[in-house]
Amino acid sequence: MNSFPAAPAANPLGGSIQDYLTRPSPDLAEKARAFCAWYDARVAQGGFPYGKQLLATPGAETSVQHADGLVTHGINFASQDYLGLSTHPSIREAALDAMDRYGVHSGGSPTLAGGVSLCGPLCELIGEQLKMPYVMLSPTGWAAGYGLLRGLVRETDHVIIDQLAHNCLHEGAAASTRQVHVFRHLDVNHARLKLGAIRARDTRGGILVVTESLFSMDADSPDLAAFQKLCREFNATLVVDVAHDFGCTGPGGTGEIGRQQMLGQIDLVIGTFSKTFATNGGFVATHRREIREYLRHLSPSTTFSSAISPLQVAIAHAALRLVRSEEGAQRRLQLANAVATLREELASRDVELMGRPAPMVPVLIGRDDVARTAVRLLAEMGVVTNLIEYPAVSRATARFRLQVMSSHTSEMCREAAGKVARAILSAREVCSSATRAVAV
Template sequence: MNRRKDLFKKCYDFTLADEVKALGIYPFFHPIEETEGPVVSFAGRKLIMAGSNNYLGLTADERVKEASINAIRNYGTSCSGSRYMTGTVNLHIELEEKLADFFEKERCLLFSTGYQTGQGVIPTLVQRGEYVICDKDNHASLVAASIMAVGQSAKFVRYSHNSMEDLERALKTIPDDAGKLIVADGVFSVSGEIVELPRLAELAKKYGARILLDDAHAVGVIGRGGRGTPSEFNLADEVDLMMGTFSKTFGSLGGYVVGERDVINFIKHNASSLIFSASPTPGSVAAVLASLDILKNEPELIERLIVNTDYVRQGLDAVGFKLMPSRTAIVSVIIGDQMKTMVFWKKLFDAGVYVNAFIRPGVMPGHEALRTSFMATHEKEHLDKVITEFSAIGKELEII
C-alpha cells in the first residue's frame, strides 16, 4: 500500500473560502479602486470606509503624498538592499532621529514593516533560557516573534488578557535569575482596549522584567500629542521599549522601535528581519516624515479623531449593540457567530459601509465581531450613515 502523503492535500481540502464566496458573503480581499480616505470606491460604488487604520486620514493628505513623490524623484523607488548594506539613505537617519526625539527615547531603529519589527526585537533580545511573557490577546505578529524566540530555546509564557493577577502568577513561576521581557499591545488591535500599564509597570519592577509595548494603535490616538500609551499614563520612563508601525497613523508602511542606545544598537547589529530584508522605501519614509510633522503641529486632528469615534461608539451603544471595551479609535461590535458576522458584513457593504469582519482565527469562537475604526477626516454625515445602517441591519438580523 502506498502510504505516501501529498504535502498539498490540506490545500486541496480547504474549501471554506470558496463556499463562502459561492454564498456571496466573502468579506476579504475586495479591491479598492480609489480612495479619498473616509470614502472609497469598490466596483464603481462609493462606500464609507469605517475599517481603516488611517486614523488621522494622512494617506490622502496632499503634503504627505507630495513628500513621498519628491523622495521617489530624489532617491528612486527602492533602496534595493538591507539597511545593513547599501539600503540606508539619509531619510532613514533623519526619521530615526526625529522619532527618538518625539518619543523621548535615546535611539530609534526602523524596520520595513511593523510585523518585522516584532520579529527583529523579540527573538534578538530573548535568548536561550530567557522568558518572553505575552498577553493572550497580543497581535499575531508578536506571537509569531515569540515563537521564533522559542526556536532559539527561549521560554514563552502567556497570561490572560489584561489580567495583572495572571501576569503576576506567571512571573512568580519564572526563576528570579532569568532574563524576562513582558510584551503587550498598548492598545489591543481587535478591541481597542488599553493595556493596564500602571500595574504592569509595577510588576515588571517587582520581578525584574523589561517591558516592550506595541503601540501600533496608540500613536496618534492617545497620550500627549499622540505619543501613545506610556505617555497616556505618564509612564514613558518605565517602558523600556516601544515599537509601532507606519501603516496606521503615519499613513505609510514600515515599523520602528525606540529605546536606550545600547539596546537599539544590539538589535541593529543582530536582528535578522532587519539585516536580511530590504530597507523601507524612500517614498514610505518621506511620507512618515511629513506625517510626523503634521502630528506635531496639528493636535486638533487627534481631538477630531476621538470626537468622531466617541460619536459612533455612543450611537451604537444607544441602539443596543454589545461593544468591546474601548476608548480609542476602534469600536468593535460583538456578533458572536461566524455566519451572522459575514452576513452582517455583506449587508453593510451593500448598504455602502465598509468594515472589517473578525472571525476565526482572528478571534476565538463566540467573539466574532465587526471591527470599525475611524478617522479624523470622517464627516458627521459619514458617521450618521454608519450608525443608521448598523441599526437597521442589527434589527433585521435580530442582533439588537
C-alpha cells in the same frame, strides 16, 4: 437590494480557517485543497469579506471590490488611516521630493547600504516623541515586532505575553524560545504569578514581558505603570506595541503611554507607521544604544530584508511632523469627536459595543453565521467594514472593527450606525429562520 440567500444549503457560513491548519496527509497541499473548497463556497455565498480590493484612495468614503465581484461604494470604516494623512498635500510633496532625491527603492538591507540619509532625522523625531533616544527602523510593523523578539530572546530566556497580543509578537516569541508563558488579557496579577514562578526556579534567564498599549480587537489597554513596576520587581524587560495609538491619541500624539503619564519610562517600544503615519514601516525604540546596535545586526526581519523604502521614510517623517503640529492636535480632536458620535449613535440603536472610546470601535455580534451575513448586508447597503472572526478573536465573539478616521463626519457616523444596526438585525432574522428551517 438584499441578495443574500436566506437558507444556506451546505452552510459555508459555518466553520473557520482554523479547521484547515492540520490535515494528516502525505500530500502537504491536502489542507490547502480542503480550505479552498470552503473558501470557494464562502465566496459564492457572498459571505467572504476578506481580500477586498480598493478601487479608490482609502478615505472616509471609498470604493472596494469584494472577492465575488460585488463593488461597494460608500462610507469606509475598513482602512487604517486614523488621522486621514494618506491624502494630505505635504505627505504627497514629501513623497515626491524623496522620489526625486533617492529614487523609489532602497536597493538593499539597512545593514548593507539600503538606509537613506533621512532615516537619521526620522529616528531622532520618533525618539523625541517617545522620550527614548535610540530608534531602529523596519520595513513593516510586523517585522519590527517579530524582529525585536527574535533578535533579543534566546532558548534560555522566557517570554511572558498577553494572550491577545499581535501575531508578530506571538510568532516572534514562538520562534525564539520554547519558554513562552501566556497571561490572561490585561491581567497584571496573572503576569505576576507567571513571573514569580519563573524567578523561583530561574534567576539567570532573561524575561521579556510583552503587551500592547491599545488592543484593536477589543479597544482596551493595560495599566502600563503596573506592568513596568512588575518588570522592575522581577528583573524582567517590558515591551509595549503602540501600533494603534501612537500619533493619533494622547497628549501631543504620544498615545496611551503619554495618556498614562509613562512617557520615557517603558523599557522597549515597538510601533508601526501603517495606522496613523500613512505608509508601511515600523520601528523599535529603546533607552540603550547597545540594544539598538545589537538588533540592527541580529534582528532577522530587518537585517536580512530590504530596508524601508525612501518614500516610506519621507512619508513617515512628514506624517510625524504633522502629528506634532497644531494641525495634528486638530485632527486628533476630530477623530475623538467622530469616535464619540459613532459610539453614541450605535449605542442608541442597541448595538453592543466593546471597549472604551478609541480610534477603532469594535461591535460585538457573536455568532459567525450572523456576523458573516451582516457584513455582506452592510456591504450591499454601502458601508465598507472589516469582520473579525475566530481564530483572530475567541469563538462566538465575531465582531465588526470599525476603524475611524478624523475625516469621518457626524453625518457619515449617523448613517453608518443606522445601517450597522439594520444589517445585524436582518442577519439575526435570516439566520434564525435558517436554523428553524433546518430543525423542521
